[in-house]
Amino acid sequence: MPATPTTKREPLEAGPVRRVVHSLLALAGWVVFVYWWWLVFRRVNATEVRYTLWFIAIALVVIVFVTMLWAVHNVRLFRKRGPRTQPRLVREDFSHDTVGRPVNMPAVPTDCLTAGIIVVRIEGDAKVYQPIAVRAVTRRHESPRAAS
DSSP states (O other), rough: OOOOOOOOOOOOOOOHHHHHHHHHHHHHHHHHHHHHHHHHHHOOHHHHHHHHHHHHHHHHHHHHHHHHHHHHHHHHHHHHHOOOOOOOOOOOOBOOOOSSBBOOOOOTTTTHHSSSEEEEETTTEEEEEEEEEEOOOOOOOOOOOOOO
């Protein structure tokens, strides 16, 4: 079956009923939000409110400052190295695993790609991958044995 080409679809607009339902849900969410804050403000004193406002203000200043430092750091990197024109070249090294053990692969590594079963063992300080050739197994229909 040939693949059908994907056609770009224009965004769909919700119908009037759906828009009204979404607006009512949003309004209900804001009513619940305001009600819960009203409950909180009735149970706390002015000192707790001031402490919370100071905490939010300090956190906002710290977050903006750290974000500005990060942006300055990135601009300095860009000016030093220039724009990225290609991804970094990564040399894949499979001679050791993540804990530093040497890895022994078969003489032909593609055997691991085509093998049905691969046995992985730790032999001494090395990890050994051994592909196993799977023979086609044909099942004979056996008659049920009577329990003795």
